[in-house]
Amino acid sequence: MAEEENALLGDIRAFNVYTGNLAWTFKTIPEPNQPGYETWSPANPRERIGGANSWAGMAIDRKRGIVYVPTGSAAYDFFGGNRKGDNLYANCLLALDASSGKLLWHYQLVHHDIWDRDPSAPPNLVTVINKGVKTDAVAQITKQGYVFVFDRVIGKPLFEILETKTRQDAIKGEYPSPTQPVPSKPTPFTRQSFTEKDFNPFVADRDSMVKLLRAARHGSAYIPLGREMTIFFPGTDGGAQWGGAATDEEGTLYVPAKQIPVYTTLVDVEKRTTNAPVTSTALFISRCAPCHGADGKGNHDGSYPSLANIDKKYSQAQVLQLLEKGRGMMRSFSHVSLEEKTAIVNYVLNKTGASTQVNNTEPQEENPDKSPYQHTGYNRWYDRNGFPVSSPPWGTLTAIDLNSGEQKWQVPLGEYESLTKKGIPPTGTDNYGGPLVTSSGLIFIAASRDAKFRAFDKVNGKIL
Numbered sequence: 045m046a047e048e049e050n051a052l053l054g055d056i057r058a059f060n061v062y063t064g065n066l067a068w069t070f071k072t073i074p075e076p077n078q079p080g081y082e083t084w085s086p087a088n089p090r091e092r093i094g095g096a097n098s099w100a101g102m103a104i105d106r107k108r109g110i111v112y113v114p115t116g117s118a119a120y121d122f123f124g125g126n127r128k129g130d131n132l133y134a135n136c137l138l139a140l141d142a143s144s145g146k147l148l149w150h151y152q153l154v155h156h157d158i159w160d161r162d163p164s165a166p167p168n169l170v171t172v173i174n175k176g177v178k179t180d181a182v183a184q185i186t187k188q189g190y191v192f193v194f195d196r197v198i199g200k201p202l203f204e205i206l207e208t209k210t211r212q213d214a215i216k217g218e219y220p221s222p223t224q225p226v227p228s229k230p231t232p233f234t235r236q237s238f239t240e241k242d243f244n245p246f247v248a249d250r251d252s253m254v255k256l257l258r259a260a261r262h263g264s265a266y267i268p269l270g271r272e273m274t275i276f277f278p279g280t281d282g283g284a285q286w287g288g289a290a291t292d293e294e295g296t297l298y299v300p301a302k303q304i305p306v307y308t309t310l311v312d313v314e315k316r317t318t319n320a321p322v323t324s325t326a327l328f329i330s331r332c333a334p335c336h337g338a339d340g341k342g343n344h345d346g347s348y349p350s351l352a353n354i355d356k357k358y359s360q361a362q363v364l365q366l367l368e369k370g371r372g373m374m375r376s377f378s379h380v381s382l383e384e385k386t387a388i389v390n391y392v393l394n395k396t397g398a399s400t401q402v403n404n405t406e407p408q409e410e411n412p413d414k415s416p417y418q419h420t421g422y423n424r425w426y427d428r429n430g431f432p433v434s435s436p437p438w439g440t441l442t443a444i445d446l447n448s449g450e451q452k453w454q455v456p457l458g459e460y461e462s463l464t465k466k467g468i469p470p471t472g473t474d475n476y477g478g479p480l481v482t483s484s485g486l487i488f489i490a491a492s493r494d495a496k497f498r499a500f501d502k503v504n505g506k507i508l
């Protein structure tokens with residue numbers, strides 16, 4: 045789902061498997077008569093705002109007929125001035141009656157999300173002994189590195205969740221929530237902040253890195269984005285990602301995660317008034333930079349590819365076609381005028397200079413819900429040798445005892461052979477992809493960027 049002003053509503057729907065008929069709809073962004081409506085301002089969020097969709101996957105308790113639905117953030121990902129308030133039911137774990145769609149309970153994991161910190165994986169259903177009582181639980185892992193554990197039936201947290209004060213120094217027009225929920229247990233499966241002492245011991249250009257960090261907003265979770273470089277740790281996409289976690293019958297959760305800083309910045313959206321020409325750079329910045337970066341270099345793991353030297357790879361017609369159709373995780377730009385697309389393509393292919401003016405064929409109406417800011421990309425912070433600037437581990441597999449909330453073990457997941465050869469212990473790598481735990485006590489996981497498939501001993505995390 046798009047995460048801008050054109051985002052669609054993220055309603056949850058149930059269909060009858062025999063007939064295909066719609067059985068019910070749960071509106072994650074409420075109607076005026078629905079509970080939760082009061083957590084949005086100005087009024088009528090459904091007419092103005094989209095998102096709050098369940099993209100990460102759901103879980104179902106078949107015996108009880110309850111479906112557990114994690115919901116995404118509301119648009120925009122990094123600005124919420126047009127949606128003051130907590131924004132229910134975005135960023136929630138919802139328990140819905142599977143036959144009626146009635147809300148049984150909910151817990152909001154991030155209030156007024158302006159960090160794209162929505163739950164990134166399906167919840168895990170697990171049975172634990174909580175303070176001596178056998179309890180059917182649901183556990184939700186997060187990008188922030190927290191695990192939220194609830195009684196599956198009544199929604200009561202099994203470990204206390206503390207509303208914790210967070211930084212409030214936001215950009216003009218933004219109103220961050222004064223607090224965010226932080227579970228007292230389990231211990232987070234990632235570190236929670238990135239400070240000067242957290243640079244890795246072999247980082248290249250340390251002095252200039254330190255300088256950059258000193259000028260940046262950093263050092264805690266949930267820092268409102270500013271015009272300065274703002275550091276996310278763990279990075280924007282976690283922490284945990286869509287591969288999710290595995291659980292076993294003893295109530296242990298096995299969760300892969302990454303611990304790599306990501307930075308971004310808010311910049312003003314160039315105002316486009318009727319007939320005023322815009323530059324091709326401005327078009328690139330507004331349409332392409334959120335993913336490919338303002339410098340067009342993409343991000344370091346290649347999930348958003350670099351566009352440098354793209355002229356050696358594609359013709360003008362081919363790039364135009366790509367924008368028309370989209371590809372993989374890149375959306376189509378068919379809604380953009382041909383003149384604009386051509387200007388962007390010529391810019392990307394270095395056919396024209398950065399300051400080429402283009403007639404503004406799409407004058408923007410004054411839309412009060414449009415963000416005045418945009419972000420400059422999901423930039424993983426790597427040094428010039430291609431390694432994350434943070435101290436390892438960069439990728440981990442963690443076993444957490446959900447009965448007690450205690451961590452059992454944490455081991456690196458993945459390695460860079462070039463570093464291991466130099467005698468550096470395995471650092472772990474960025475990773476996406478879930479684990480599988482067997483009844484005989486093995487954990488299988490791929491996910492790491494060294495493209496290896498591993499088996500671990502679930503008792504102690506030893507690589508087998």
Ligand code: HEC
Binds near residue numbers: 351366367371373
């Ligand atoms: C939502 C993120 C996103 C946005 C916005 C975006 N791209 Fe992409 N782009 C991608 C991804 C992801 C790929 C890789 C797609 C694949 O191959 O699966 C890609 C691929 C490309 C490629 C091909 C790269 C190659 O080496 O094959 C070009 C060219 C490109 N994008 C240009 C653009 C231009 C120009 C814009 C702005 C009009 C743009 N992109 C906006 C995410 C994005």
